Amino acid sequence: MAIEPDQTGSPGAPRRRPALRALGLLALASLAAVAVGLLVEGSRRRIADNESAQVMKTLRSVLPTSGYDNHPDQDRILVVAPDLLGSDEPLPVYRARRGGEPVAAVITVIARQGYVGPIRLLVSLAPDGTVLAVRAIAQQETPGLGDRVDAAKSTWTQIFSGKSLDDPDAKNWAVTRDGGAFDQMTGATVTSRAVVNAVRDAALYFEQHHAEIFQHPPE
Amino acid sequence: MNTAPATDQHRHASGARQDDPALLLLLGICPLLGAIVSLLAGLGLGIATLAILVGASALASAMRHRMPGSVRFAAALLLIATLATAVSILFEVFLFDLFLALGIALPLLVTNAGIVVQVGTVDSDQPLRLAVVDAAALGGRMILLMAALGAGRELLGQGSLLSGADAFGENAAAITVHLTHGDAGFTLTLVPAGGFLLLGLLVGMHNAIKARQAAPT
Numbered sequence: 522m523a524i525e526p527d528q529t530g531s532p533g534a535p536r537r538r539p540a541l542r543a544l545g546l547l548a549l550a551s552l553a554a555v556a557v558g559l560l561v562e563g564s565r566r567r568i569a570d571n572e573s574a575q576v577m578k579t580l581r582s583v584l585p586t587s588g589y590d591n592h593p594d595q596d597r598i599l600v601v602a603p604d605l606l607g608s609d610e611p612l613p614v615y616r617a618r619r620g621g622e623p624v625a626a627v628i629t630v631i632a633r634q635g636y637v638g639p640i641r642l643l644v645s646l647a648p649d650g651t652v653l654a655v656r657a658i659a660q661q662e663t664p665g666l667g668d669r670v671d672a673a674k675s676t677w678t679q680i681f682s683g684k685s686l687d688d689p690d691a692k693n694w695a696v697t698r699d700g701g702a703f704d705q706m707t708g709a710t711v712t713s714r715a716v717v718n719a720v721r722d723a724a725l726y727f728e729q730h731h732a733e734i735f736q737h738p739p740e
Numbered sequence: 741m742n743t744a745p746a747t748d749q750h751r752h753a754s755g756a757r758q759d760d761p762a763l764l765l766l767l768g769i770c771p772l773l774g775a776i777v778s779l780l781a782g783l784g785l786g787i788a789t790l791a792i793l794v795g796a797s798a799l800a801s802a803m804r805h806r807m808p809g810s811v812r813f814a815a816a817l818l819l820i821a822t823l824a825t826a827v828s829i830l831f832e833v834f835l836f837d838l839f840l841a842l843g844i845a846l847p848l849l850v851t852n853a854g855i856v857v858q859v860g861t862v863d864s865d866q867p868l869r870l871a872v873v874d875a876a877a878l879g880g881r882m883i884l885l886m887a888a889l890g891a892g893r894e895l896l897g898q899g900s901l902l903s904g905a906d907a908f909g910e911n912a913a914a915i916t917v918h919l920t921h922g923d924a925g926f927t928l929t930l931v932p933a934g935g936f937l938l939l940g941l942l943v944g945m946h947n948a949i950k951a952r953q954a955a956p957t
Contacts, residue, residue, distance in 0.1 A: 665927030
């Protein structure tokens with residue numbers, strides 16, 4: 522390809538050399554990068570606000586409505602427990618208190634054996650180890666089947682409320698198909714089994730780290 | 741390759757393929773089929789598409805004298821990508837719940853062939869106002885298509901319309917319409933495979949209509 526300008530007198534815009542065109546693109550790209558950078562910086566705080574509002578919204582769905590007077594989304598610690606909580610990454614545990622006394626702990630647990638992928642759950646527990654509520658906050662299960670783990674689609678996750686590691690006892694913490702006490706969602710046994718195991722593991726984690734969960738200073 | 745005269749047909753062609761611009765429109769939304777499972781999702785993506793189209797077209801048109809043919813596509817892609825990022829951030833700030841629901845589909849608008857062809861070819865030739873009008877026309881058609889597809893999938897799959905309205909505040913959730921209750925729903929339409937089936941039906945209908953129009957009488 523010739524790099525001299527076109528000499529044959531073709532009408533219209535003059536031909537520029539490839540180097541100039543490349544420079545032009547580079548200038549455009551730099552301008553775009555600056556614009557995007559400014560936008561990202563300018564929106565950072567509002568997006569963070571949105572995210573913490575979202576966290577607070579999901580926490581409210583697993584905590585009793587009036588039982589606490591602190592800000593659980595801020596009173597939280599990060600824990601790493603790959604065997605029980607399903608991830609090598611630090612996962613948040615939120616504490617709800619009233620008058621300084623522990624009222625509930627909300628543990629984030631990841632059910633790795635979901636049908637399509639991992640399911641991120643919030644399990645809230647009373648200080649005596651009773652499960653208060655379970656909510657799925659991120660899942661990709663099959664619509665109409667496994668995705669009924671989402672509280673917006675069905676009330677299945679309510680079967681865990683009031684349960685604890687004593688009720689049902691250890692061998693009954695399974696779906697009925699495996700001989701346990703929890704009815705699986707119709708057509709979604711794999712999802713149900715994964716969630717039952719994850720809730721049980723969260724309760725186990727709570728039992729093993731009870732003191733530390735409530736006493737560790739927030740981070 | 742038939743080259744139509746530069747008349748109204750060219751002016752209002754949604755995309756540079758004068759032989760079948762509507763097909764390009766239909767196929768251009770393939771990457772988004774995973775996310776368009778409800779009316780609101782379709783509307784959200786449609787409006788995002790409109791914003792990207794109009795913005796990128798306006799900029800491409802404004803710069804058209806400085807951009808010779810060989811860099812035109814590269815520049816168009818750059819503009820589209822920048823605008824898609826900007827629109828994605830705006831959704832994240834103002835429509836957070838919808839942003840979470842749409843997930844990867846918002847940035848994925850960069851791959852929408854309809855946008856790329858429109859900005860890269862047609863609009864970088866036209867004066868500003870024409871470029872914007874053309875882009876808006878294409879964007880409008882995309883909103884209709886995505887909203888219709890989303891509404892159809894939501895209705896057949898869940899028996900509801902406008903679900904997810906609580907993205908606009910808790911009071912807005914009341915406008916969600918539930919036409920069936922409980923589990924009644926044709927689940928196939930909610931998975932991507934169902935989306936492709938529905939899109940295929942739409943393409944088939946489009947081809948049938950076109951064939952009938954072309955049939956000599």
